[in-house]
Amino acid sequence: MARIKRIATASAPVNIAVVKYWGKKDTKLILPTNDSLSVTLDQDHLRSLTSSAAVEVEQQEQEQQQGESVAASPSKDRLWLNGVEEEIGSEGRLRTCIDQLRDARRKVEGEDGGVEKIAHLPLHIVSENNFPTAAGLASSASGFAALVWSISSLYQLNSDSGGHLSTSALSRVARQGSGSACRSLFGGFVAWQGGEAKDGSDSLALQVAERQHWKDLHAIICVISDAKKGTPSTAGMQRTVQTSAALQSRISHVVPERMQRITSAIKQRDFDAFAKETMRDSNNFHATCLDTSPPIFYLNDTSRLVIQLVEELNRSSEQAAAGAGAIAAYTFDAGPNAVLYAPEKNVPLLLSLIRHYFPNADFDDPFKLLPSLPQDGLTSADLPSTFNKSVIPVSEAGAVRRLIHTRVGDGPRILGAGSSSTDDAHLIGQDALPIRLQRVKRV
Amino acid sequence: MARIKRIATASAPVNIAVVKYWGKKDTKLILPTNDSLSVTLDQDHLRSLTSSAAVEVEQQEQEQQQGESVAASPSKDRLWLNGVEEEIGSEGRLRTCIDQLRDARRKVEGEDGGVEKIAHLPLHIVSENNFPTAAGLASSASGFAALVWSISSLYQLNSDSGGHLSTSALSRVARQGSGSACRSLFGGFVAWQGGEAKDGSDSLALQVAERQHWKDLHAIICVISDAKKGTPSTAGMQRTVQTSAALQSRISHVVPERMQRITSAIKQRDFDAFAKETMRDSNNFHATCLDTSPPIFYLNDTSRLVIQLVEELNRSSEQAAAGAGAIAAYTFDAGPNAVLYAPEKNVPLLLSLIRHYFPNADFDDPFKLLPSLPQDGLTSADLPSTFNKSVIPVSEAGAVRRLIHTRVGDGPRILGAGSSSTDDAHLIGQDALPIRLQRVKRV
Numbered sequence: 004m005a006r007i008k009r010i011a012t013a014s015a016p017v018n019i020a021v022v023k024y025w026g027k028k029d030t031k032l033i034l035p036t037n038d039s040l041s042v043t044l045d046q047d048h049l050r051s052l053t054s055s056a057a058v059e060v061e062q063q064e065q066e067q068q069q070g071e072s073v074a075a076s077p078s079k080d081r082l083w084l085n086g087v088e089e090e091i092g093s094e095g096r097l098r099t100c101i102d103q104l105r106d107a108r109r110k111v112e113g114e115d116g117g118v119e120k121i122a123h124l125p126l127h128i129v130s131e132n133n134f135p136t137a138a139g140l141a142s143s144a145s146g147f148a149a150l151v152w153s154i155s156s157l158y159q160l161n162s163d164s165g166g167h168l169s170t171s172a173l174s175r176v177a178r179q180g181s182g183s184a185c186r187s188l189f190g191g192f193v194a195w196q197g198g199e200a201k202d203g204s205d206s207l208a209l210q211v212a213e214r215q216h217w218k219d220l221h222a223i224i225c226v227i228s229d230a231k232k233g234t235p236s237t238a239g240m241q242r243t244v245q246t247s248a249a250l251q252s253r254i255s256h257v258v259p260e261r262m263q264r265i266t267s268a269i270k271q272r273d274f275d276a277f278a279k280e281t282m283r284d285s286n287n288f289h290a291t292c293l294d295t296s297p298p299i300f301y302l303n304d305t306s307r308l309v310i311q312l313v314e315e316l317n318r319s320s321e322q323a324a325a326g327a328g329a330i331a332a333y334t335f336d337a338g339p340n341a342v343l344y345a346p347e348k349n350v351p352l353l354l355s356l357i358r359h360y361f362p363n364a365d366f367d368d369p370f371k372l373l374p375s376l377p378q379d380g381l382t383s384a385d386l387p388s389t390f391n392k393s394v395i396p397v398s399e400a401g402a403v404r405r406l407i408h409t410r411v412g413d414g415p416r417i418l419g420a421g422s423s424s425t426d427d428a429h430l431i432g433q434d435a436l437p438i439r440l441q442r443v444k445r446v
Numbered sequence: 447m448a449r450i451k452r453i454a455t456a457s458a459p460v461n462i463a464v465v466k467y468w469g470k471k472d473t474k475l476i477l478p479t480n481d482s483l484s485v486t487l488d489q490d491h492l493r494s495l496t497s498s499a500a501v502e503v504e505q506q507e508q509e510q511q512q513g514e515s516v517a518a519s520p521s522k523d524r525l526w527l528n529g530v531e532e533e534i535g536s537e538g539r540l541r542t543c544i545d546q547l548r549d550a551r552r553k554v555e556g557e558d559g560g561v562e563k564i565a566h567l568p569l570h571i572v573s574e575n576n577f578p579t580a581a582g583l584a585s586s587a588s589g590f591a592a593l594v595w596s597i598s599s600l601y602q603l604n605s606d607s608g609g610h611l612s613t614s615a616l617s618r619v620a621r622q623g624s625g626s627a628c629r630s631l632f633g634g635f636v637a638w639q640g641g642e643a644k645d646g647s648d649s650l651a652l653q654v655a656e657r658q659h660w661k662d663l664h665a666i667i668c669v670i671s672d673a674k675k676g677t678p679s680t681a682g683m684q685r686t687v688q689t690s691a692a693l694q695s696r697i698s699h700v701v702p703e704r705m706q707r708i709t710s711a712i713k714q715r716d717f718d719a720f721a722k723e724t725m726r727d728s729n730n731f732h733a734t735c736l737d738t739s740p741p742i743f744y745l746n747d748t749s750r751l752v753i754q755l756v757e758e759l760n761r762s763s764e765q766a767a768a769g770a771g772a773i774a775a776y777t778f779d780a781g782p783n784a785v786l787y788a789p790e791k792n793v794p795l796l797l798s799l800i801r802h803y804f805p806n807a808d809f810d811d812p813f814k815l816l817p818s819l820p821q822d823g824l825t826s827a828d829l830p831s832t833f834n835k836s837v838i839p840v841s842e843a844g845a846v847r848r849l850i851h852t853r854v855g856d857g858p859r860i861l862g863a864g865s866s867s868t869d870d871a872h873l874i875g876q877d878a879l880p881i882r883l884q885r886v887k888r889v
Contacts, residue, residue, distance in 0.1 A: 230839060248695050248696070248699060248700045248730065249692040249695060249696075249730070249733050249734075249737070251695060252691050252692060252694060252695040253691070253692075256691060257691045279739075282739070283689075283739050286736055286737055286738075286739070286741045287691065287692070287737050289736055290692050290733040290734065290736040290737035291692075291733065293729050293732055293733040293736060294692070294729055294730050294733035295729075296722075296725070296726050296729070297753075297757040297761075298729045298753060298757075300750050300753075300754075303747055303750075304746055304747045307743050307746075310740075310741060310743075311740075311743075314740040314741075318740075396673060
């Protein structure tokens with residue numbers, strides 16, 4: 004039997020890049036070939052939730068353990084991910100994150116004798132996402148962010164818990180779990196500064212603007228059906244590094260200039276400029292994938308149709324009123340799914356268009372961000388007068404499988420921390436094992 | 447009534463670029479932003495056929511004409527294209543080509559009084575392709591090549607007709623009709639040297655190797671169904687010039703280095719190197735299209751599947767026997783259709799694979815380049831042992847609509863020239879009007 008000595012639970016948000024990360028210059032430290040920038044989505048909607056507990060084992064087991072070296076305790080670390088126990092192993096990214104946080108705690112314990120000794124205890128970690136794989140979202144960013152945030156809270160390392168590590172410093176740890184996870188440690192608009200140092204010390208996340216600065220920015224995730232499995236991004240991006248000429252111009256010119264322009268657009272809440280940079284970066288990223296040998300494809304025919312629809316909407320809007328600017332922006336990660344960004348006022352029109360051209364998408368609208376759902380059909384008087392309704396055909400039912408409507412959100416939250424798990428927030432019970440809470444509201 | 451003073455008929459081949467032309471630095475002179483290189487296909491299979499006649503009008507009409515200026519005669523030039531009369535107009539690309547050839551004839555007539563005076567006579571031009579639009583091939587290259595070749599033969603300008611203009615010199619004229627037409631003036635393997643001169647004097651075609659040098663190179667054209675009309679290439683390429691960062695690296699590094707490597711591959715008949723450069727250039731070209739704002743798409747989901755199939759075939763071949771090299775190469779112009787190149791010995795396997803994964807393609811095999819058609823189904827023992835049969839799914843019937851099997855071919859041919867059209871070769875009758883010969887064997 005084991006029991007909890009200390010526990011902490013954190014939630015962390017998903018982020019969707021508008022300037023994409025693609026390519027590592029150091030695959031072990033996860034140092035990217037270029038800066039990137041993302042929008043953090045609202046964790047009231049989509050989130051990873053992680054409880055971490057330092058666990059004391061019973062007398063008999065303790066004696067057995069003390070016969071081994073102190074370094075043996077990490078081998079007792081355990082992880083349950085979405086209800087299934089996973090092997091942490093003695094190396095790999097998860098181990099790297101845990102070890103770095105444990106080392107930081109050990110250092111604090113060594114420097115201040117009054118601090119409770121927990122660094123030597125095994126960790127039990129339970130993590131759950133409230134969005135299924137079917138939502139088409141990568142869970143590694145929010146997952147590693149929640150893991151880092153919960154362990155750093157458990158160890159009282161982060162400034163929220165009275166510790167000395169800044170969020171950016173912790174983002175360095177999350178980065179080594181999954182590159183883009185570093186950006187999920189902040190809310191709002193977040194840059195991952197690629198950095199110059201060989202040891203990765205300056206490769207970390209920085210907040211460009213907080214959620215409150217531009218809180219009416221909404222997102223619509225269009226989950227697109229695709230029969231084919233794409234190339235895993237970890238393998239794909241290094242093939243691009245090795246073979247694409249277009250990536251070189253992306254690294255040397257395209258991204259550095261875009262980072263400046265999009266940062267300025269965000270600071271000025273200039274949606275038109277933000278949209279243009281976002282769309283061009285997505286296209287530039289997928290162009291470098293296509294320029295890879297053998298080529299990597301993530302966009303499919305439905306993705307192309309979404310692009311053409313949004314481009315026509317923006318074109319006709321600008322034509323109808325010069326200076327009106329873009330109505331929406333699209334961006335695509337390493338998969339066929341579109342994420343559309345738009346100011347709140349444009350969302351009803353955008354949603355009605357998407358639902359018209361891509362009928363029968365599953366949209367139960369769990370977050371109800373609009374007072375009423377837009378009707379199907381192009382009855383909206385808000386459609387620009389020169390919008391070409393035949394720009395794309397109406398797709399067969401289900402080509403866009405699911406729609407999720409959400410918005411910009413804040414950074415990770417500590418939901419509870421202390422010496423017992425009686426608090427409702429935790430995913431681990433007093434017996435140090437996962438509680439199947441069914442508390443996670445599924446999207 | 448009008449009658450023929452002199453007539454000439456020429457045929458010209460289609461060419462398919464392996465290093466693509468995309469972008470003009472001078473849209474009037476059609477000066478490309480980069481060199482390109484193509485394979486000329488056999489005109490025994492696919493060709494444009496053009497008759498040009500210098501036409502004397504009857505007495506009454508002549509008098510009427512002599513009341514006008516000499517320069518008025520071009521306004522009587524007439525053109526019939528695939529049986530339909532088209533307006534030549536007083537400007538535009540067709541007019542540019544006709545004027546330049548007429549000026550060259552006029553100069554010869556001025557310098558040598560013994561030469562028959564025909565430059566002042568109106569031209570009647572009749573042109574037909576033996577491949578319908580449904581074949582998915584651009585006809586402007588072979589069309590302008592046949593036009594330039596027939597008029598230069600009519601005017602006895604080209605060296606084949608005893609004139610002083612080299613084929614490369616005439617390619618400058620064809621270039622101004624349609625850029626890639628300059629490459630259809632040679633057989634075999636043809637480079638279009640982009641050139642440096644402002645006036646385009648050094649922007650012309652050069653033969654890299656003739657057909658005989660590598661005559662077992664075959665091509666399979668896969669005509670792919672596509673509901674959507676693509677962006678016209680003339681408009682599309684200038685949008686790329688204006689907006690794509692990837693095009694800049696293509697112009698400055700990618701193409702210059704590739705031209706050297708692929709020229710060397712052709713000279714050494716190194717199919718593996720030829721295939722790799724061909725496929726990478728196609729992907730780099732489509733990447734610059736995707737990098738354009740708004741993005742331009744030519745590849746569709748079926749195109750992607752063809753790419754994945756050929757990549758897997760080459761990968762498994764190389765794995766089965768190191769150094770075996772590529773079995774086939776794919777390339778895509780400004781549309782979804784694939785052109786596959788392969789040495790003759792690889793064609794049965796390639797055809798059987800394509801017909802297995804893309805069933806029900808129309809393939810009546812008019813040219814019968816193989817002693818017997820490969821069977822449908824993957825029964826071939828020639829398939830590399832590690833070929834992954836589930837690399838792509840079997841597509842729905844007709845996703846590849848049509849297959850055309852052809853091979854590398856020779857340059858334009860003069861089929862007949864003289865003072866009367868009694869020769870069977872001509873598409874114009876003694877009355878100076880089109881004969882609907884039904885002589886053109888349709889593909």
